[in-house]
Amino acid sequence: MREHVTGCARSEGYYKIDKKDKLKYLNNSRAFAEEPPADTQGMSIPAQPHASTRAGSERRSEQRRLLSSFTGSCDSDLLKFNQLKFRKKKLKFCKSHIHDWGLFAMEPIAADEMVIEYVGQNIRQVIADMREKRYEDEGIGSSYMFRVDHDTIIDATKCGNFARFINHSCNPNCYAKVVTVESQKKIVIYSKQHISVNEEITYDYKFPIEDVKIPCLCGSENCRGTLN
Known part of the structure; x- marks a missing residue:
C-alpha cells in the first residue's frame, strides 16, 4: 500500500493504484475469507447464503407473514395491499368544486383497485368524543375521524395522509373497506369504477342519520341533499 505522507488517507486526495497491487490485495483478502478458523478445522461449516438470496428469502417471508395476517380477506386483497405498500398511486390534493380541498388522480386507476389507505391515529370512542369537542373549541370545522368498528376510530385530523382530503359524493367513484x-x-x-386522470376521488361518508343535517354539495344527479 502507498505510504501516506500526511498520515491520513483522506487528506492524500485521489491517486491510482497499480492493477497488480489491486489483484494482489484482492487475492490475499479472498484467501483470508475462505480460510476456516483454526478451532473448527475438520468440522462441517454450513455455507453462508448469498446476500441476494437472503434478500429474496426475506421478501418471501414478509409476503407469507402478510398472507397469514389477512383474516377474512381474499388473496387478491393481499396482493393489492402489497402493491399499494410498495407502489403508491399517484395522487394530488388541490381545490375542489365540492368542498374546500379534494384528492385527485394523477394516473388512470382501474376498477376495484386499492387507491389509498386512510392513515391516522387509532383511538377509542371515549377519546374521540373528547377530541371532537376540543377540535370544535379550536375552530377546526372539518371532521377527519373515520369509524373502524364499535370502539375503534381513526383520527386523521392532525396525523394523517392525503386520504383525509377525499370529499363525499352521493354518486362516488370509490368506497371504503376494512x-x-x-x-x-x-x-x-x-x-x-375506472378513474381518469385529474378526476376527483370521492366516496360516500355514510354518516348516521341525525336531526341536525349537514348539507351535501357534491352536485351529482342523485344527490340526497345532506350527508346524514
Missing part, C-alpha cells in the same frame, strides 16, 4: 393486517384493522379506499 381489512385486517397483522391483527390490526385498516381502512382502504377502493375504486368502484
Whole structure:
C-alpha cells in the first residue's frame, strides 16, 4: 500500500493504484475469507447464503407473514395491499368544486383497485368524543375521524395522509373497506369504477342519520341533499 505522507488517507486526495497491487490485495483478502478458523478445522461449516438470496428469502417471508395476517380477506386483497405498500398511486390534493380541498388522480386507476389507505391515529370512542369537542373549541370545522368498528376510530385530523382530503359524493367513484393486517384493522379506499386522470376521488361518508343535517354539495344527479 502507498505510504501516506500526511498520515491520513483522506487528506492524500485521489491517486491510482497499480492493477497488480489491486489483484494482489484482492487475492490475499479472498484467501483470508475462505480460510476456516483454526478451532473448527475438520468440522462441517454450513455455507453462508448469498446476500441476494437472503434478500429474496426475506421478501418471501414478509409476503407469507402478510398472507397469514389477512383474516377474512381474499388473496387478491393481499396482493393489492402489497402493491399499494410498495407502489403508491399517484395522487394530488388541490381545490375542489365540492368542498374546500379534494384528492385527485394523477394516473388512470382501474376498477376495484386499492387507491389509498386512510392513515391516522387509532383511538377509542371515549377519546374521540373528547377530541371532537376540543377540535370544535379550536375552530377546526372539518371532521377527519373515520369509524373502524364499535370502539375503534381513526383520527386523521392532525396525523394523517392525503386520504383525509377525499370529499363525499352521493354518486362516488370509490368506497371504503376494512381489512385486517397483522391483527390490526385498516381502512382502504377502493375504486368502484375506472378513474381518469385529474378526476376527483370521492366516496360516500355514510354518516348516521341525525336531526341536525349537514348539507351535501357534491352536485351529482342523485344527490340526497345532506350527508346524514
